Amino acid sequence: MKVLKFGGTSVGSVASIVNVKNILKAKTGKKVLVLSAMAGVTNKLVELTKMIEAKNNTEIAEIIAELKYKHDSTIDALIQDEALNVSTKELVQNILNELREISKRNYSETVYAKVVTTGERMLTTVFSGFLTSCDMENKLLDAKDFMHVANLENPDTGLVGKKFRESTAGLQQPDIYITQGFVRIDGNGSVSTLNRGGSDYSATILAAALEASEAQIWTDIDGFHNNDPRYVENTHALAELSFEEAAELAYFGAKILHPQTISPVIKKQIPLFLKNTFTPELPGTKISSEIHSRGLKAISAKDGITAIKIKSNRMLMAHGFLKKIFEVFDTYETAIDMITTSEIAISLTIDNTKNLDKILAELNVCGEITVEKDHSIICIVGEGLIEDKDTSRLFELLNDIPVRMISYGGSANNISLLVATENKIQTLQALNRKLFEKEYEFV
Numbered sequence: 001m002k003v004l005k006f007g008g009t010s011v012g013s014v015a016s017i018v019n020v021k022n023i024l025k026a027k028t029g030k031k032v033l034v035l036s037a038m039a040g041v042t043n044k045l046v047e048l049t050k051m052i053e054a055k056n057n058t059e060i061a062e063i064i065a066e067l068k069y070k071h072d073s074t075i076d077a078l079i080q081d082e083a084l085n086v087s088t089k090e091l092v093q094n095i096l097n098e099l100r101e102i103s104k105r106n107y108s109e110t111v112y113a114k115v116v117t118t119g120e121r122m123l124t125t126v127f128s129g130f131l132t133s134c135d136m137e138n139k140l141l142d143a144k145d146f147m148h149v150a151n152l153e154n155p156d157t158g159l160v161g162k163k164f165r166e167s168t169a170g171l172q173q174p175d176i177y178i179t180q181g182f183v184r185i186d187g188n189g190s191v192s193t194l195n196r197g198g199s200d201y202s203a204t205i206l207a208a209a210l211e212a213s214e215a216q217i218w219t220d221i222d223g224f225h226n227n228d229p230r231y232v233e234n235t236h237a238l239a240e241l242s243f244e245e246a247a248e249l250a251y252f253g254a255k256i257l258h259p260q261t262i263s264p265v266i267k268k269q270i271p272l273f274l275k276n277t278f279t280p281e282l283p284g285t286k287i288s289s290e291i292h293s294r295g296l297k298a299i300s301a302k303d304g305i306t307a308i309k310i311k312s313n314r315m316l317m318a319h320g321f322l323k324k325i326f327e328v329f330d331t332y333e334t335a336i337d338m339i340t341t342s343e344i345a346i347s348l349t350i351d352n353t354k355n356l357d358k359i360l361a362e363l364n365v366c367g368e369i370t371v372e373k374d375h376s377i378i379c380i381v382g383e384g385l386i387e388d389k390d391t392s393r394l395f396e397l398l399n400d401i402p403v404r405m406i407s408y409g410g411s412a413n414n415i416s417l418l419v420a421t422e423n424k425i426q427t428l429q430a431l432n433r434k435l436f437e438k439e440y441e442f443v
């Protein structure tokens with residue numbers, strides 16, 4: 001069994017949906033497909049949740065009509081068989097009718113989740129009808145029947161596997177199962193999400209749950225690049241990454257993977273391939289425990305970081321002081337990403353500012369507090385990176401860019417820098433020149 005995830009860009013148009021069908025046709029064996037919504041649809045649905053909150057009925061009706069037009073015209077272009085065309089449109093209409101009913105409710109977290117996960121429901125319905133029209137036997141599964149994920153950080157993949165087997169028991173076991181990414185059932189039994197971009201995580205949770213031989217994430221780029229191609233020219237796809245390298249890069253902002261994608265497959269040692277839907281013949285990136293290359297590999301950046309400095313009059317390193325500080329963050333379930341210390345001050349970073357006010361109120365007794373928002377962590381990754389002599393070039397960056405914090409030596413595989421987000425792109429570009437571009441003259 002293989003799990004294949006196709007992202008919004010891979011199912012974003014009629015032409016790309018046909019590409020996906022051709023990729024599947026060329027592959028033998030049992031597969032579970034995890035599909036996202038068509039590109040742009042989830043953003044539209046997020047807009048709809050805002051209109052529901054504002055009780056703006058005119059806008060609500062307009063957005064629903066727009067979604068109907070988009071999916072109906074996709075069905076018309078893909079499915080020529082009249083009966084199948086009509087029945088697929090009916091199924092999409094039923095989903096839109098539910099959406100209309102939900103839109104009348106008072107806004108809540110569950111309303112939000114039900115609305116934003118509708119794109120996946122519509123697209124999987126369209127895709128299943130399309131494969132049927134191409135004589136490709138398939139079975140559409142409702143992910144809510146098995147994607148029971150109470151703990152977002154540590155999903156119970158055993159439970160997901162059990163529920164998947166229960167929901168497919170007695171079925172004819174087609175070669176292709178189709179299901180929705182992004183959606184989950186939370187610990188209270190309510191519909192929720194795996195957060196934006198979460199279909200990658202759906203795929204690896206399912207791969208672990210089904211003990212798949214491999215997971216594949218199909219997107220619009222030829223693999224994991226050594227730097228963010230949205231901001232840096234001359235990046236290239238990496239042939240391979242270790243699980244740990246990929247996990248670090250995903251957690252620290254590489255958009256190609258949802259931050260938690262790697263953890264389910266690490267535990268079961270299931271290889272993960274990143275492939276381009278538009279150039280399937282290219283090898284893409286293999287993420288696994290078999291590493292053949294060491295040293296500097298890639299750079300990523302995570303935005304939305306807040307730095308907190310606690311300056312104490314007392315000896316900072318006095319016994320128990322750090323414990324007291326960490327306890328405050330623990331109480332408010334706020335993870336710390338970076339830490340640096342001096343004799344009189346400690347600086348640390350967080351990305352979840354939900355409880356910031358309460359945290360600051362408690363930290364105030366520890367010393368003088370400074371808070372700086374709108375920062376980015378730049379993460380430089382590679383097995384044994386700090387032993388690589390070329391890595392030292394990155395410190396030249398300090399000549400040109402104000403670096404707020406540096407984390408070096410926490411592991412041999414990672415160096416992190418904290419910069420103001422307004423300097424992020426310049427930092428990524430400078431690091432690319434200094435660390436990756438061969439023609440760079442080292443002065």
Ligand SMILES: Nc1ncnc2c1ncn2[C@@H]1O[C@H](COP(=O)(O)OP(=O)(O)O)[C@@H](O)[C@H]1O
Pocket residue numbers: 006007008009010036197218219220221223224225226227228229230254255256257300
């Ligand atoms: N290090 C990286 N390697 C490859 N792509 C990256 C990287 N960092 C950011 N990206 C961006 O991630 C995009 C793919 O992710 P995403 O838009 O979530 O795709 P999908 O719609 O398939 O889920 C690429 O088009 C690219 O612009």
Ligand SMILES: N[C@@H](CC(=O)OP(=O)(O)O)C(=O)O
Pocket residue numbers: 006007008009036037039042043119181182195196197198199200
């Ligand atoms: N459609 C959801 C989930 C997702 O993972 O999408 P994509 O695979 O297009 O990043 C979102 O936009 O957040």
